[in-house]
Amino acid sequence: MSPKPRPRADDDALVGRRRRQLTLAAIACFSARGYHSTTIRDVAERAEVSVGLVYQYVEDKEDLLFMALQEVLDAYRRRIPAALEGLSDPLERFHACVRSYCEVNDEASDATVLAYRETKSLRPDRREIIKRLELETNAMIDACIRDCIAAGVFTAVDIEMFTHQLVMFCHGWALKAWRLRERMTVADYVARGLRLMLEPVLAPPAPTASERPRRRSSAR
Amino acid sequence: MSPKPRPRADDDALVGRRRRQLTLAAIACFSARGYHSTTIRDVAERAEVSVGLVYQYVEDKEDLLFMALQEVLDAYRRRIPAALEGLSDPLERFHACVRSYCEVNDEASDATVLAYRETKSLRPDRREIIKRLELETNAMIDACIRDCIAAGVFTAVDIEMFTHQLVMFCHGWALKAWRLRERMTVADYVARGLRLMLEPVLAPPAPTASERPRRRSSAR
Amino acid sequence: MSPKPRPRADDDALVGRRRRQLTLAAIACFSARGYHSTTIRDVAERAEVSVGLVYQYVEDKEDLLFMALQEVLDAYRRRIPAALEGLSDPLERFHACVRSYCEVNDEASDATVLAYRETKSLRPDRREIIKRLELETNAMIDACIRDCIAAGVFTAVDIEMFTHQLVMFCHGWALKAWRLRERMTVADYVARGLRLMLEPVLAPPAPTASERPRRRSSAR
Amino acid sequence: MSPKPRPRADDDALVGRRRRQLTLAAIACFSARGYHSTTIRDVAERAEVSVGLVYQYVEDKEDLLFMALQEVLDAYRRRIPAALEGLSDPLERFHACVRSYCEVNDEASDATVLAYRETKSLRPDRREIIKRLELETNAMIDACIRDCIAAGVFTAVDIEMFTHQLVMFCHGWALKAWRLRERMTVADYVARGLRLMLEPVLAPPAPTASERPRRRSSAR
């Protein structure tokens, strides 16, 4: 009845195990060499299985990419809530949210880059699913912001924009890792980034009195 | 004697014209279908020349990618200074800088995405060149910020971080075009983004009660 | 880790069988049409396999040529000793040696010509190997000559030169087959050639008496 | 009327000059890199003309090969008679003939090898012409031999075979140049070779006992 009686492999736990095994191998390969430059054989070897085996658990190569991207995006969704666990202060939660997002991007920066590089290589329908997953991650940041505003910690900022800014900031660590890694640690990155985004950039009108000395945003 | 005096074409002007023609065709094709999925024939057809012709002006396919990326990055470097032309007020120049960078990314968002997607497909030495070009663009933003600080318009912010933040913001328009385009225009994007980045996010120490002052934005 | 563990085939016997199959097909094709004019598809078709299969057992086209030439040269090394088997009389062995060398060149004259035509098409290192194989064949002739000299059947001839002469003679049958085949059989060729090389060419000083009539070496 | 009004180039002396120029360039290129590996561009560059020019004096690439081979073979036919000029003693003429043939093969060993390698690359009809040219060269040796026999200097040898043997010997210098050049000079080669071919190889019937006379060199 199933339209594609993929040769073998029934619903056992085996299917899940194999697919996971292949997904991880795929992420590793795709991250390192890129999707197109990676051959099925590469993935099979990394997963320590035969080529034929791959096709018993995977539709085709694109399927492997889909699984890889899903896994990557999903990792975000699992990590962030975990980091917020137990925290109740809105600002603390906000910080934790950003920090953990950056940390995930630090640990798997190749994977984040992969998502940027290869999402377009997916069929439209699958691409949509991946995008939806990203939005779900965004929603978590969004929520933290709303909480801060509600608590009066944040002014009534442009939430949509702020979320976007934060996402770009977090991804930025992975996307510009080639440049940033040699200049700071993720911790620094988060600290300096948040300070910049939260503290005023514009100098006070400074019409009357004139004090501007106070404040050291200490670059570096 | 030189084994490959490839550019089998002496005429100077022609070489320039052809390479440009091919570069544009390459940008179009690569942006649309991605580098690997684009065939030389695709590019040739788009440029309305024969396959063979391509190889008279281009070393190989990767060369075409290199030319495309150079062209894209170069467009930024040309556009921004042009936008600053005639402006002297530091803040105005800053705004113009960000605005024009976003506009370029708007007009050629595919190209920006292309740069993100395919820089890794280049040979290391060429990849370096591309990265250098990006840094040069960053330097223009960097300069605008410094001017604002010097003029007392900006507080003594973390310049490096702020530049990074702005770059991510500008690229963000292209990278998230799929989501943003349907929600706002570039002009809105710039306006809302700048407001967010320049105006204070943190609420004032709370007029009424007072305790939650001294916020430590320290992450970690 | 090894970038190209090409011979994508583990099974030992199969690898051997396939390589032999391809080698024979290659010899046939290259002999008939020449190396450059033969396409991989030609070889694949002759071997009744697919193009892709070829590359599972062969590095590249040149590899196929190398295998072909090795096989050809090796056939000499196998055939000559076999022909000497059981013979002990030096002169008889000498005859047998030349005869069998010519016979191999007769049966596979295309292959011999192939060796002459295409050895230069090999990479230097492989070319060396082929040359070494030829020298090994020469050594067998060399040995026969030495035995004849030691046995007093031959005068103390210039061994090096004689070997060379004999090799050229044997190859000559293949190289000039287009002309010789229609005028004689290999057997004739060997008989007439050896007579010429062994019997005196120069007429006796003929000072005293004068007889020169006797003898008809019967050309034709 | 002419079936192929080759674009331009009328019968002037120019045609002759150009064709010669191209022929020499072709010989140089083909000898060095082989026929198939040489591009028309290579030949054009060596001849210091444009690619287009080539096609005004030459039908196609094969035509170039034909011209080259003709020229090579023709050089033999010109050199040998020149070497015999003024000599009247049959044996001296014979020696001069062989010597000059070897010398030509020494000076242009690449060209000789070329003839062996690429004659098969010609269309059948042209191949015939080349073969005829070779036979004409052979005829000159043949004549020398006949003269020697007639003069009683040679025994009534197998002329056809002897000619063949001599031809192979002379070509042998070029064909085995890779091995011989490092061991002797052409002069040595000729001297040692002729001694071997002219002086008896078989030992005299053995002074003491007598039985091994009547050796039958009959092969087979």
Added chain:
DNA sequence: CATGAATGAGGATTCATTCAT
């Protein structure tokens, strides 16, 4: 006459995918 830019057919090679064992 000469040039060299343009063409496009052809060939080597790769790799996703299948299927017999």
Added chain:
DNA sequence: CATGAATGAATCCTCATTCAT
């Protein structure tokens, strides 16, 4: 279930040949 040998479509690139200037 797992394997890996076999397939062949697809793609990059070369180069003989043409033709407008």
